[in-house]
Amino acid sequence: MPQASNFLLRRLAPASLARVAPHLSLVDLVAAEVLAEPHQRIERVYFPHSGIISCIVELSDGAAIETGMVGDDGVLGASQALDDKVSLNLVTVQIAGRASVMPSEKLRLLAAELPDFKALLIRYEQFFLAQVQQTAACNAVHDIDARTCKWLSRMHDLAGPDLLLTQELFARMMGVRRTSVTTVAGALQAAGLISYSRGRLHIIDIEQIRKRACECDDAVRSHFRRMFEELETATHKVRCA
Structure with missing residues (x-):
């Protein structure tokens, strides 16, 4: 069952998944x-099984920055579907993959x-x-080396150690x-933490990457853990009541 590759769909009760699956x-x-x-x-609405979807803020001078990633841990477009809202930013596929999709109207009804x-x-x-709030703080305060390691750690969590990634992207x-990317990637490669050639990046030592990352790496992972631990605790209490 492909839905099992997405964290959220995997967390659904069997009866609920049986209602949702035919519409994916x-x-x-x-x-x-x-x-x-x-x-x-x-x-x-997209429930990724693999790959990475990026939410990007574009500025009038042509500059842009990623504010959040969605991978097999989540969903894209659900909040907009629930509240009948529009996308506020550009959303693109950063790393190719697969996803289960559902019409927004059907998701709202379900x-x-x-x-x-x-x-x-x-x-x-x-x-x-x-995640978006943490990224905003990170971009304002932390240096490019620590931010890059935080970003690579998140990429590794969602897509694994092998990434197709041009310097432009x-x-x-x-x-x-x-030029900043060239410098940072060169330093990480010289330290034996990554290999990077012709748009192919391989993370060799994720533990050392995470040690060099800023505190935002642990913070984002902690936010995710707490959100879903609390939900599973609450669901268990309801089922036992």
């Missing part, structure tokens, strides 16, 4: 594909009927907001000049 279809996420433009209505489904969606939205996601 499997699609490929193509690298650089645009899933939503700013102020565009979200018509489909969430109204299935409390555990709605609870999962709301919890993930809370986590995603925490790397710089765009980090909101820095390409």
Whole structure:
């Protein structure tokens, strides 16, 4: 069952998943594909099984920076579907993969009927907001080396050690000049932590990468853990009542 590859769908009670699954279809996420433009209505909700979806803020001078990632740990477009809202930023596929998709209107109806489904969606939205807020603080305070290691750690969590990543994309996601990426990547490669050639990046030593990352790496992971530990505790209490 492909749904088992997505953390949220895997957490659904069997009866709820049986209601949700028939309305999901499997699609490929193509690298650089645009899933939503700013102020565009979200018509489909994505539950990734692999790959990474990026939310990006673009500025008038052409600069851009990634504010959040969605991988097989979450969902894209659920909050907009629940509240009939539009996307506020550009949403693209950063790393190719696959996802289960559902029409936004159908998700809204199912969430109204299935409390555990709605609870999962709301919890993930809370986590995603925490991730965006942490990223804003990180970009304002921490240096490029620590930020890069934090970013690579998150990428590793969602997509594993092998990444197709050009320097242009790397710089765009980090909101820095390409020369800065060249310098940081060169230092990490010289230290034996990564190998990087012709757009292919391999993370050799994730533990050392995480040691060099800023505190935001642990903070984001902690936010996720707490959100879903609390949900599972609350669900257990309801089932035992």
